[in-house]
Amino acid sequence: MYRQVVLMFMLLGFQAQAHEMTPAYPKFGYSHIQGVSVTKMLLWNRRDDTSYYQIGVFSGDWKEIPFASTSKLIKVKHTKKYPFEVYIRNSDLERVTYICTSSKSFKGEGRRTIITSKICSKVK
Amino acid sequence: MIKKITPLIFLLSTSYAWAVNSPITGTVQASCSIVTTTPGQYGVPNIWKLSTTPSEGGQPAVIKTTIGTADKYRVTITHPNSFSSSPSLSDTIAWTGSSVYTSGSASGMSAYNGAKVVVGNQTTFNMTLAGTTFFTVASTATYGYNRAFPSGSYTAQIVAECIAK
Numbered sequence: 001m002y003r004q005v006v007l008m009f010m011l012l013g014f015q016a017q018a019h020e021m022t023p024a025y026p027k028f029g030y031s032h033i034q035g036v037s038v039t040k041m042l043l044w045n046r047r048d049d050t051s052y053y054q055i056g057v058f059s060g061d062w063k064e065i066p067f068a069s070t071s072k073l074i075k076v077k078h079t080k081k082y083p084f085e086v087y088i089r090n091s092d093l094e095r096v097t098y099i100c101t102s103s104k105s106f107k108g109e110g111r112r113t114i115i116t117s118k119i120c121s122k123v124k
Numbered sequence: 125m126i127k128k129i130t131p132l133i134f135l136l137s138t139s140y141a142w143a144v145n146s147p148i149t150g151t152v153q154a155s156c157s158i159v160t161t162t163p164g165q166y167g168v169p170n171i172w173k174l175s176t177t178p179s180e181g182g183q184p185a186v187i188k189t190t191i192g193t194a195d196k197y198r199v200t201i202t203h204p205n206s207f208s209s210s211p212s213l214s215d216t217i218a219w220t221g222s223s224v225y226t227s228g229s230a231s232g233m234s235a236y237n238g239a240k241v242v243v244g245n246q247t248t249f250n251m252t253l254a255g256t257t258f259f260t261v262a263s264t265a266t267y268g269y270n271r272a273f274p275s276g277s278y279t280a281q282i283v284a285e286c287i288a289k
Binding site: 017020022023025044047049105112113114116121 | 153156163167185196208261277280283
C-alpha cells in the first residue's frame with residue numbers, strides 16, 4: 001500500500017511538469033475576416049518552472065509563416081489551459097504545415113541545464 | 125378519476141424514459157505531452173570541465189514524453205552546444221552529449237535506441253508506440269586547453285520537441 005501511494009505521488013509529480021497542446025492535426029476554417037482562415041488550438045501548461053510560451057507557424061521546410069493571434073508570446077499560469085486562435089492568410093494556407101508552441105525559460109542560476117519543450121501540431 | 129389517472133401518467137412517462145437510448149460517446153485525439161522530469165545539473169570534476177555524469181558529480185536531465193496514439197509523433201531532443209548564460213568566456217568550449225531512451229511503458233520501445241537518428245547534437249526518435257517514454261540527456265563542456273572555467277552561473281539549454289507526423 002505504501003509503495004502504491006509513493007508511486008502515485010511520483011506520477012502526480014511527473015505530470016506537474018508537462019507541456020501539452022491539442023489538436024495534433026488542426027484544420028483551418030473560414031474566419032470573420034475576408035481572405036483569412038482561422039484554427040483553434042489549446043495549450044495546457046503543467047510546467048511549474050515556466051509561464052511563457054511562444055507561438056510559431058512554419059512551412060514543411062521550417063520557414064516561418066506570418067500569422068496573427070491575440071499574442072505571439074503568451075502567459076499561461078501553472079495548471080491552466082489556454083485556448084488560442086491562429087489566423088493565416090488564405091494565400092499562405094497551402095504552405096502552412098506546423099503550428100508550434102515552445103516554452104520560454106528564465107536565465108537561471110547555478111550550473112544546470114534548462115529544458116525547453118516544444119510541441120508542433122501538423123496541418124493536414 | 126384524477127386520482128387514478130395521475131399515477132398512471134407518471135408510470136407511463138417513467139417507463140418511456142427507460143426506453144430511451146443513452147449512448148456514451150467520446151473522442152480520443154492524438155496528443156503528446158513533454159514532461160520535464162529532472163532538469164540536469166552540471167558537476168565540476170575538474171576546473172576545466174562541467175559534466176552531467178553522476179560519477180563526476182552531475183545529474184543528467186530526464187525527459188518524459190507521453191504519446192496518446194501510436195505512430196503520430198516524432199520526438200527530437202537537442203543537447204547543448206553552447207551556454208545560454210555564462211560569465212564571459214574567451215576560449216573555445218568542446219561540447220559532447222547524448223540523448224538516450226532509458227525506459228518506457230511498452231516493451232517494444234526498447235527498439236527506439238537502435239532506430240534513432242543522430243544529426244549533430246539532435247537526436248530524433250520515431251514514436252511508433254503509444255505510451256510513456258523516458259529519455260536521459262547527458263552533456264559535457266570542456267574549456268580551452270585545461271583552462272579553468274571562470275566562476276559564475278552556467279546554464280545550457282536542452283530542447284525537447286514533439287512533432288506531429
